[in-house]
Amino acid sequence: MNLKIAALSGDGIGPEVVLQAKKALSAIAVVFDHEFVFEDALIGAIAIEKTGNPLPEQTLNLCLNTDAVLFGTVGDISQDSAIDIKSSPIQGLLKLRQALGLYANVRPIKPYNDLLDLSPIKRKIIQGTDFVIFREISGGSYFSEKKINEQGTIASDLCEYTENEIIRITHLAFKAAQKRKNKVTLVDKASILETSRLWRKVVKEISASYPEVTVEFLLVDYAAMQVIMNPNQFDVILTENLFGDILSDEASVITGAIGLLPSASIGNSTALFEPIHGIFSEAKKKNIANPIASILSAAMLLEHFGLHLESEKVYEAVQKAIELNVVTADLNPYSKFGTNEVGDFIANYIASKDDLYFK
Ligand code: IPM
Numbered sequence: 001m002n003l004k005i006a007a008l009s010g011d012g013i014g015p016e017v018v019l020q021a022k023k024a025l026s027a028i029a030v031v032f033d034h035e036f037v038f039e040d041a042l043i044g045a046i047a048i049e050k051t052g053n054p055l056p057e058q059t060l061n062l063c064l065n066t067d068a069v070l071f072g073t074v075g076d077i078s079q080d081s082a083i084d085i086k087s088s089p090i091q092g093l094l095k096l097r098q099a100l101g102l103y104a105n106v107r108p109i110k111p112y113n114d115l116l117d118l119s120p121i122k123r124k125i126i127q128g129t130d131f132v133i134f135r136e137i138s139g140g141s142y143f144s145e146k147k148i149n150e151q152g153t154i155a156s157d158l159c160e161y162t163e164n165e166i167i168r169i170t171h172l173a174f175k176a177a178q179k180r181k182n183k184v185t186l187v188d189k190a191s192i193l194e195t196s197r198l199w200r201k202v203v204k205e206i207s208a209s210y211p212e213v214t215v216e217f218l219l220v221d222y223a224a225m226q227v228i229m230n231p232n233q234f235d236v237i238l239t240e241n242l243f244g245d246i247l248s249d250e251a252s253v254i255t256g257a258i259g260l261l262p263s264a265s266i267g268n269s270t271a272l273f274e275p276i277h278g279i280f281s282e283a284k285k286k287n288i289a290n291p292i293a294s295i296l297s298a299a300m301l302l303e304h305f306g307l308h309l310e311s312e313k314v315y316e317a318v319q320k321a322i323e324l325n326v327v328t329a330d331l332n333p334y335s336k337f338g339t340n341e342v343g344d345f346i347a348n349y350i351a352s353k354d355d356l357y358f359k
């Protein structure tokens, strides 16, 4: 298969981790006889620095004319609250999600057996956890009207959802549940929010077309508690933008490190693949950032194109790295391996013919 992949590594540790994902994909291309062509482009704070725009025209055009986007991280903590929200680095990502019509951000949560003790949550609680968050990313308070009065003393973020926005992601969530454990949990705050009541109504209606899928409704405060008290009850969690953002970072505690979690953003055209973690500026250029979330995002990219064996191979390589302790310090404080070494191990494992690598 020929794939043109836009690589938008962005800020902070983005460039380092995306580089490792590229290495893994290049190894896959060689072993499975594909052609993956990467094209780099600017986004985020680095794009502002070089062009004045967090999402330069050139980057947008590239993304609109490519098969997939491999995304790093964007942001600049020194600027988070200091500058106008509309021109902040993360607008690069938000505008790109909008321009590509991306509406579902898929975030799988499944701890590795070898890392169960890394989580502050008891082993017996997290063992066997395997759920996926379907987070709506095109609407809600992220994209609805924002206001601040002239004095800067009253601010508001509208949270708006249309029925259609809810319908399309709900179908994706139910279809995913059919291939998994046949359960969808809608997380909302229907006791207080009109948008949540609309979500419930739509999800209830749609659930009738998926009789084999059990549907459950949880208020977000209670759900936040359940995610870490009894994560085994979940299969597919469906939720709106902000709740999904919060719940997915919380759920990363189950896996022991946020640097392990990938995501796929799916929509009308080009899909985008990115780790769920942020820029982690403190680690920038220190060769200590965990590249696994980015590498697994590349695995999700492969899966998206139906390249199941290829995707499996990447998961297997990551599993091997964890098993053999070829991991960064967030997973093992005594580790002597850095971002590059972990990336090299994974790429080499993929490239090695019959698992001879460590014999
Ligand atoms: C994420 C990030 C983004 C979000 C930011 C960078 C806009 O936190 O992908 O989870 O809130 O969606």
Ligand code: MN
Pocket (backbone or CB within 6 Å): 245, 246, 249, 276
């Ligand atoms: Mn987030």
